[in-house]
Amino acid sequence: MLITNRIRLAKFIHRPNRFQAFVDIDGEEIIVHVPNTGRNKEILVPGYTVVLREENNPIRKTKYDLIAGYKGKKLINIDSQIPNKVVEEALKEGKIKALKNYNKIKREKTFGCSRFDFKLEDEEGNEYYLEVKGVTYEENGITAFPDAPTDRGRKHLLELVEVKESGKGAGVLFLIQMDKVEYFTPFDERDKLFGEALRYAKNRGVDIFAYECEVGENYILLSKSVEVRL
Template sequence: MFITKDIVKAKFIRRPNRFQAYVYLFGEEIMVHVPNTGRCKEILVPGSLVVLRKEDNPLRKTKFDLIGGYKGEKFINIDSQIPNKVVEEALLEGKINKLKEYSIIEREKTFGNSRFDFKLSNNLGKEYFLEVKGVTLEENGETRFPDAPTERGRKHLLELVEVKKSGKGAGVLFLIQMDDVYYFTPNDTMDEKFGEAVRIANKNGVDVFAYKCCVGENFITLKDEVEIRL
């Protein structure tokens, strides 16, 4: 998918809270919105180069969203609203081999006590619930999730087990919002309970996918599946 709004580069200064950051742009310090509740500490480093997307809503307090940054030469998209859009595009184009049989794609559907990102179905009546997690944490080609504790994420995974037990298909897809990585693994150091939930889900037949992306400052699309180490 392409980002059609204007894109500009800026220098990162600081992030006083999850949703706000200050950057140096056009000769002045301005506040921007951060569309990611994760920590992103290895990306949002004082003095680093970041990428902003211009927003046109006159009611907003900020004119830009901070959607990505450079870690050395590597560009990483951090927009938490992007993964579902990228995965939907990939599903429509049949890029995820195991899910090609599902031609009906619905967003934000409920099963039990959880709302999942996608409900997939086909003309034979088969149903599949899919949860998507955006991954921005990388170190020497290893990618990890989460970069902040997520009780909600753990509950989603355990609810996917219940989906599977009901006879429906279930999966979680970790969308790595960058290229040039080798494998994915749960970030047990940050959230041991989430890692445990991933392994429980996997043992109970829930599909665990990880895909890296072809990504640039104004585009991102699903690329190749990567190894998962549980």
């Protein structure tokens, strides 16, 4: 996915709340929007370089979105709106091998009372429901989700089990918004219940995928499968 808006680099100063941060652009301190409610404490560190995307919307209170940050030499995208767009692009291009036979791709579809990121169908009409989670936490090559407790995320996993038990396909894809990682694992120290739900879903037949991305300041692309350790 190519980011066509203007990109600026800045120095991170501080984050007063989940949705806003202060950054330094060429010596000027400004406030920007943070499109990610996770902690991201390993990325949003005072003095670290961050990537801003200019938003040309006159009714916005902020001119820029903070979409990525450098952790050393590693660039990590943190935009929570990006994963579904990247996965949709990858599905259309057949990059996710286990799902390449599903040629009908629909966004934000319901099953029963649940809404999932994708509903996929193949030529025979077989249905597959896919939920996507963006991963931004990394330490020594190990990536994990979630970086903050998520009751909503756990609920999605249990709902996918219901889909699977109905005879339809079900899976969750963890999109790791960086490259060159070792493996993915649930972040039990941050949310034990999510980890338990993920293992339960796996045992009940729900597919667990993890893919890393090729990331640049103005693009992000799903690249290759990553080992999942539960």
